[in-house]
Amino acid sequence: MEWSRFEVEAIIADYLKMLALELSGQTFNKSAHRKALKQKLNQRSDGSIEFKHGNISAVMIELGFPYIRGYQPRFNYQTLLFEVASEQIKHQTPLDAVAQAAVLQPALVPDLLDFKLVSVDPPAKNHKAAESAVFQELMPVKRDYLAQEARNQSLGLAGEEFVLQYEHWRLISMGHKYLADKVEHVSKTKGDGLGYDILSFDVSGKEKFIEVKTTSFGKETPFFVTNRELRFSEFAADQFHLARVFQFRKSPRIFSLSGSIELHCNLDPVTYRASFS
Secondary structure (H helix, E strand, O other): OOOOHHHHHHHHHHHHHHHHHHHOOOOOOHHHHHHHHHOOOOOOOHHHHHHHHHHHHHHHHHOOOOOOOOOOOOOOOOHHHHHHHHHHHOOOHHHHHHHHHHHHOOOOOOOOOOOOOOEOOOOOOOOOOHHHHHHHHHOOOOOOHHHHHHOOHHHHHHHHHHHHHHHHHHHHHOOOHHHHOOOEOHHHHOOOOOOOOEEEEOOOOOEEEEEEEEOOOOOOOOEEOOHHHHHHHHHOOOOEEEEEEEOOOOOOEEEEEEOOHHHHOEEOOOOOEEEOO
């Protein structure tokens, strides 16, 4: 059964409240929120509510916002969700303030003694519903917080240092300390603009060119690439690796995309915003 406007307004208002709490570092109980919501949603099932939360996460990405951890984005959403979220966000001054603070906050390299659980599989590339892109053009938002976070130099540098440490650990753990000693943070030693940030190696000694993109938010959060990075990923496809670091401030994880970026992501042709849907 299709969700009514009243139901959509209720669940989006609650989602935005939880998102503001999460971005401000305050605790909240998802189960308690869901239980309270059910009183307004014609007693819809927990599964139906959770699925709709995933739809809202996808809408938040389209609007340039982070999404709530644990609510995996589901992009095949009804038009009404985008319309209502766009309208409610206009009046969310507290959410604007905490989102701004979250994306601009300086970052430090975390103390991580065990890298064994850091590497995970990347998201799969999906085909985005055409109508969602149309919504984005017709209903621009006040700020793109994901783009702002991508310009956070402190976060970007901390993510690069984290991947540098990970590459040292990876090679040493496989018995190749002599290669680990040659890993180089080239964006610092040779300057930015090469198309990659870190020179590393595979176990055979072949060079790996690693470009690092870091976010404090979830695995499916889009990232931004320059034209130079995109072209270099095509030119050096057999050696290029994009290391996506996510959940950086909470529990850092990394997935790697090997070869041309375009093989793995859908690219906005104007901004090179790379997403997995």
